[in-house]
Amino acid sequence: MSAAFPAGNPMIEAAHLNVHFGSNHVVRDIAFRVAAGETYGLVGESGSGKSTVLRTIAGLIPGWDGTLRVAGEQLGHRRDRAFFRRVQMVFQDPYGSLHPRQTVDRILAEPLEVHGIPEAEARIARALEEVALPRAARFRYPHQLSGGQRQRVAIARALIADPSVLLLDEPTSALDVSVQAEVLNLLAELRQARQLTCILVSHNLAVIGHLCGRLAVMQGGRIVEELTEAQLRAGQASHPHTRDLIALSHALEG
Amino acid sequence: MSNGNLVEIRDLRVDFPNPSGFTPAVRGVSFSLGREKLGIVGESGSGKSVTGRALMRLLPEAARVRAGALRFDGIDIQAASERQMRSLRGGRIGLIMQDPKYSLNPVMTVGAQIAEAWRAHNKGGKREARDAALALLEQVRIRDPARVLDSYPHEVSGGMGQRVMIAMMLAPNPDLLIADEPTSALDASVQAEILKLIEDLVSARGMGLMLISHDLPLVGRFCDRVVVMYAGQVMEELPARDLHRAQHAYTRGLLDCMPSLGQKRARLPTLSRDPAWLEPRA
Amino acid sequence: MSGTTTRDWLLSDTPYSRAQARWGRRYQLWLAFRRNGLAVAGLAVVLAMLALALAAPLLATHDPGAQSLANRLAPPSAEHWLGTDELGRDTFSRLLYGGRVTLGMVVAVVILVAPLGLVVGCVAGYAGGLLDKVLMRVTDVFLAFPRLILALAFVAAMRPGVESAVIAIALTAWPPYARLARAETLTIRNTDYIAAVRMTGASPWRVIWKHVAPMCLPSLTVRVTLDMSSIILTAAGLGFLGLGAQPPIPEWGTMIATARRFILEQWWVPVIPGLAIFTASLAFNLLGDGLRDVLDPKQR
Numbered sequence: 104m105s106a107a108f109p110a111g112n113p114m115i116e117a118a119h120l121n122v123h124f125g126s127n128h129v130v131r132d133i134a135f136r137v138a139a140g141e142t143y144g145l146v147g148e149s150g151s152g153k154s155t156v157l158r159t160i161a162g163l164i165p166g167w168d169g170t171l172r173v174a175g176e177q178l179g180h181r182r183d184r185a186f187f188r189r190v191q192m193v194f195q196d197p198y199g200s201l202h203p204r205q206t207v208d209r210i211l212a213e214p215l216e217v218h219g220i221p222e223a224e225a226r227i228a229r230a231l232e233e234v235a236l237p238r239a240a241r242f243r244y245p246h247q248l249s250g251g252q253r254q255r256v257a258i259a260r261a262l263i264a265d266p267s268v269l270l271l272d273e274p275t276s277a278l279d280v281s282v283q284a285e286v287l288n289l290l291a292e293l294r295q296a297r298q299l300t301c302i303l304v305s306h307n308l309a310v311i312g313h314l315c316g317r318l319a320v321m322q323g324g325r326i327v328e329e330l331t332e333a334q335l336r337a338g339q340a341s342h343p344h345t346r347d348l349i350a351l352s353h354a355l356e357g
Numbered sequence: 358m359s360n361g362n363l364v365e366i367r368d369l370r371v372d373f374p375n376p377s378g379f380t381p382a383v384r385g386v387s388f389s390l391g392r393e394k395l396g397i398v399g400e401s402g403s404g405k406s407v408t409g410r411a412l413m414r415l416l417p418e419a420a421r422v423r424a425g426a427l428r429f430d431g432i433d434i435q436a437a438s439e440r441q442m443r444s445l446r447g448g449r450i451g452l453i454m455q456d457p458k459y460s461l462n463p464v465m466t467v468g469a470q471i472a473e474a475w476r477a478h479n480k481g482g483k484r485e486a487r488d489a490a491l492a493l494l495e496q497v498r499i500r501d502p503a504r505v506l507d508s509y510p511h512e513v514s515g516g517m518g519q520r521v522m523i524a525m526m527l528a529p530n531p532d533l534l535i536a537d538e539p540t541s542a543l544d545a546s547v548q549a550e551i552l553k554l555i556e557d558l559v560s561a562r563g564m565g566l567m568l569i570s571h572d573l574p575l576v577g578r579f580c581d582r583v584v585v586m587y588a589g590q591v592m593e594e595l596p597a598r599d600l601h602r603a604q605h606a607y608t609r610g611l612l613d614c615m616p617s618l619g620q621k622r623a624r625l626p627t628l629s630r631d632p633a634w635l636e637p638r639a
Numbered sequence: 640m641s642g643t644t645t646r647d648w649l650l651s652d653t654p655y656s657r658a659q660a661r662w663g664r665r666y667q668l669w670l671a672f673r674r675n676g677l678a679v680a681g682l683a684v685v686l687a688m689l690a691l692a693l694a695a696p697l698l699a700t701h702d703p704g705a706q707s708l709a710n711r712l713a714p715p716s717a718e719h720w721l722g723t724d725e726l727g728r729d730t731f732s733r734l735l736y737g738g739r740v741t742l743g744m745v746v747a748v749v750i751l752v753a754p755l756g757l758v759v760g761c762v763a764g765y766a767g768g769l770l771d772k773v774l775m776r777v778t779d780v781f782l783a784f785p786r787l788i789l790a791l792a793f794v795a796a797m798r799p800g801v802e803s804a805v806i807a808i809a810l811t812a813w814p815p816y817a818r819l820a821r822a823e824t825l826t827i828r829n830t831d832y833i834a835a836v837r838m839t840g841a842s843p844w845r846v847i848w849k850h851v852a853p854m855c856l857p858s859l860t861v862r863v864t865l866d867m868s869s870i871i872l873t874a875a876g877l878g879f880l881g882l883g884a885q886p887p888i889p890e891w892g893t894m895i896a897t898a899r900r901f902i903l904e905q906w907w908v909p910v911i912p913g914l915a916i917f918t919a920s921l922a923f924n925l926l927g928d929g930l931r932d933v934l935d936p937k938q939r
Contacts, residue, residue, distance in 0.1 A: 149515075161838060162837075184840035187838055188840065192838055213839055213841070217839045218840065242656060244660070279400040280572075280615050283615075284616075284627050285627050291623075312621075336618060347546065348545070355545065355549075356574060356617055
């Protein structure tokens with residue numbers, strides 16, 4: 104645990120977080136803090152529990168114990184509507200995270216209806232513009248869009264109710280590299296413009312390094328090491344698993 | 358006649374039917390492959406997988422396939438009988454697909470599946486087939502082959518499943534291995550091991566390898582030659598070691614737009630797709 | 640030409656309004672459906688039968704209840720196109736009016752059964768836990784009895800008649816729909832798109848109604864269409880046993896029941912309503928098969 108936490112109150116805080124799937128203990132006593140406006144990375148291989156942590160914060164997984172706080176408020180097992188206005192998520196697979204029988208317009212209108220936000224018409228148009236989707240995409244069905252366009256729709260949906268926390272679950276790993284670059288750029292811009300606090304889950308160290316200031320490396324449900332981006336790039340890791348991951352990442356870059 | 362080449366593809370064109378005619382998927386692809394490791398790289402929709410499938414004649418009936426030449430070891434694939442094709446597929450040509458979960462039979466033990474593949478192309482009894490399966494599992498570097506032999510596909514991990522798949526494909530001693538995104542469902546560390554395994558086996562047995570992938574650096578690391586595809590055409594063909602000196606703007610763009618651990622960039626350069634790339638190439 | 644422009648409007652890849660997107664999708668489904676000749680034939684027959692039943696008062700050549708004992712069991716003729724029954728009533732007119740009763744019963748059953756099955760199935764599947772267990776055990780109880788026997792028991796307990804037959808059939812017909820909707824819901828509720836909807840903060844009811852149930856509808860529709868024939872047959876069966884529509888109300892099953900004595904001598908009297916039942920069942924089955932090809936999400 105070498106990466107210093109920036110001063111100030113944390114926006115997201117986890118302490119002694121444990122998650123069980125039946126008899127499977129998938130997240131083991133995890134703790135981390137994310138400052139407002141910061142982007143925090145969770146890296147690990149499949150089965151390390153990184154996505155489970157994210158889904159637990161999002162309220163999609165019931166079987167957890169420990170402490171979770173967002174903006175100072177303690178989270179219970181049931182989340183209220185105000186929570187979902189503050190915290191939003193982008194999923195890995197843009198093919199699976201958009202309702203196959205709903206148009207883009209309908210998908211974007213849903214959060215507005217649920218929260219009773221007025222001026223839906225103008226907001227949807229603005230949201231599409233913000234993620235650089237053509238107006239023509241508005242009344243299309245997901246299967247009529249490309250992978251990158253679908254992920255843009257998913258991002259627009261997450262941001263349409265003005266959340267302050269964005270949870271990103273492998274948002275680019277199902278995309279081609281050229282599309283990945285566009286989506287990463289878009290995320291970087293939006294984060295800046297909207298002062299978002301983000302947690303990014305990925306198996307790709309280069310992607311994490313590109314967006315995150317600090318990161319945690321997970322293995323077997325535990326956080327084995329916390330690093331800053333500079334330490335990551337300089338290869339200053341102490342845990343052998345982290346060092347393996349870094350070496351592998353460098354090797355694949357060639 | 359076969360001038361030493363295992364695979365020869367000249368001016369391959371594949372079209373898929375749509376409600377109002379045909380959509381081209383492959384538009385005039387030509388390359389040849391000896392007993393070497395060839396990488397075919399491209400983004401989704403570039404036609405790279407379709408090219409591999411066309412060589413094994415595994416495309417849906419409705420697809421329209423035309424080619425100046427489509428030959429495997431001198432055999433004209435377009436003219437071959439279905440019987441000939443069956444002995445090629447899984448006999449002289451092995452295919453490894455993305456997710457072992459879907460390519461292994463869930464209700465048969467791993468050993469039985471490998472033994473079946475072995476018996477389909479070798480003469481021998483049950484006993485010999487089982488021994489052969491065990492030997493194959495050892496070759497794909499499975500630590501406890503006797504145990505894995507009797508386990509079911511859901512009992513093995515993703516990386517292990519892919520090793521089993523490879524063992525199955527090696528059973529009939531093929532001349533060519535087509536690996537279609539063999540590692541994209543696996544973790545980076547397992548990915549490297551599996552590719553190393555494929556590389557070693559291909560070199561040791563003197564097979565040809567066609568590695569189809571979207572991952573340009575990965576292919577560059579494991580192959581001798583790389584064919585870069587875009588929108589159904591070959592943009593560039595070059596030795597893998599010269600990848601960083603690629604000429605074509607598309608190849609350069611693909612290499613450049615990846616985030617890098619070594620170098621910090623505020624913005625990633627994005628690929629601007631030149632409409633000229635879509636023009637038919639000579 | 641306006642025909643081509645409407646087609647272009649419907650097939651547009653870039654619709655400009657909600658309505659255009661929705662109609663475009665429907666048109667695509669219709670185009671797919673149209674390719675299946677048998678299914679189109681099934682649809683045509685179903686529509687024709689419904690139209691004939693609705694237009695019965697206009698088309699009937701006689702009063703379906705008017706008896707003429709002098710002219711009983713007459714073979715088809717210019718005066719009585721399909722002959723007369725044992726009380727000398729015109730079979731053609733009775734068939735038309737009978738269609739109103741029989742098809743009306745089918746429609747009533749479907750209107751009762753499909754929403755009930757959908758609600759029970761979706762709620763059980765989405766809620767899980769105790770609620771799921773309770774609802775599914777109730778479903779099992781109803782599934783445990785053969786349909787006709789259970790319907791018989793219900794009708795026997797109530798007063799025989801069209802209404803009680805409808806209620807009896809509905810009570811026995813809903814469990815398979817609940818089962819189907821639950822099975823679909825179980826896979827749908829774990830998808831990312833439902834997780835994304837939950838993350839908008841929508842209430843469970845909203846998630847079920849607006850997002851889960853619409854995904855269950857296609858397979859339910861197919862199932863209902865395929866079930867129509869068995870509903871017709873159950874209705875006819877009840878009628879045949881004298882527990883459905885009561886004479887003198889014309890109903891296809893009752894018509895066969897009362898005419899079965901004449902099967903050897905005046906065979907056309909029971910065979911004609913039998914043919915009507917057969918045609919309707921076959922048409923619904925063909926239609927259901929065609930709908931399955933078009934709507935089944937696993938094939939699209």
